[in-house]
Amino acid sequence: MTSATSARPPGRPRSGVNAVVFAATLSTVQELGYARATVDRIAAAAGVAKTTIYRRWPSKGALIVDCLLDAFGPVPLEGAGRAEIMASAVRWIAAKIGEPGVGDAFAGVFSDAVSDPALRELLSARLQDPYRLALQDALGEPENRVLFFIDVVVGTLLHRMGMTGEPMVDADVEALVEMVLTYLADGAGPA
Amino acid sequence: MTSATSARPPGRPRSGVNAVVFAATLSTVQELGYARATVDRIAAAAGVAKTTIYRRWPSKGALIVDCLLDAFGPVPLEGAGRAEIMASAVRWIAAKIGEPGVGDAFAGVFSDAVSDPALRELLSARLQDPYRLALQDALGEPENRVLFFIDVVVGTLLHRMGMTGEPMVDADVEALVEMVLTYLADGAGPA
DNA sequence: CCTTTTTCGCTACCTTGGGTATCGATACCT
């Protein structure tokens, strides 16, 4: 979809190094942690100049968001009923956050967003909203209730990651699934 | 332990300005956000030199942790049964995080801890462990289950704070209480 | 009163890291 529609713009075309940069970002974050994964180091790991990074992404946060979008891909929403859909979604995001570098990058960019309204907007619009809408559609739940579920699931996984430095183990993920499902079945929820 | 009460050490005694610094920290964080609440600004707001801050706290993170400890105080664990105790604890931490500056400071220091193992250790030992132990005792639950509850409750509250910039509204806090209580009553949990 | 010890405020400084500017070289289109 790069040259998707009309008339490729003039000038030298961009070399297709986005995938290389994404891979370098995750491996650098995994190796050094989020704060030490500087843009200089990521560029070096990707074999690319720092200026090239900043020509494509306006900030480190924007780079990380795009990297996470690439790493996550679409939510798998197969499942017989709402319970199955919800369970598979929770296990999916838990597994993604457990992948090397992904959890650190997610927690790191989320952290930066706390003090950066522009980044918060980006995170909300580009990363959260698409999944939120897909979930609203698949579950037939209203926006505020899906937002609540996202807070619970993602918040729990990131808090564990942030406090221990390691992703949540499977047994705890299953506890989280059960907790959310029980509550989903209850039908009660925020006004 | 450290020659606790008696025998004041020689030299000029410290002026009792800790409370002023804590207040200045919270108000500065509330006004400018966590990242813009630099140590210089906090010192200025407290009417104190930056070097005085660093003479008392080894890092900004340590200052914030002490500030949060001061703001939180002990958990109120009154309540007839385990459900009442848990509910009051959840409402208590939600209310604290909703106080001006506290939620931002908490989310901010948590964010920094993601990339800073030393700060993570400090956060875990000085802030989480005391409350965790008190909860284990009051609820009669094992460590890993209490840790799971803390991940869920604090993670959810901080995720909401981080994504929206504002604390969770009461209706959603009540939903969180209900969700946690249902799961607590179930008796199931992580191995 | 005077010395010792420690804190105080102040200023100057170091380092890291996000982000920008500039420049020659290069790749593609018309």
Place this chain on the structure above:
DNA sequence: AGGTATCGATACCCAAGGTAGCGAAAAAGG
């Protein structure tokens, strides 16, 4: 060929955490 936009490289700006050194002030003890 000419135009245009990218690439790599270097140099740079700025904010912010943290440190060093200094003279001044506040206590304790002689």
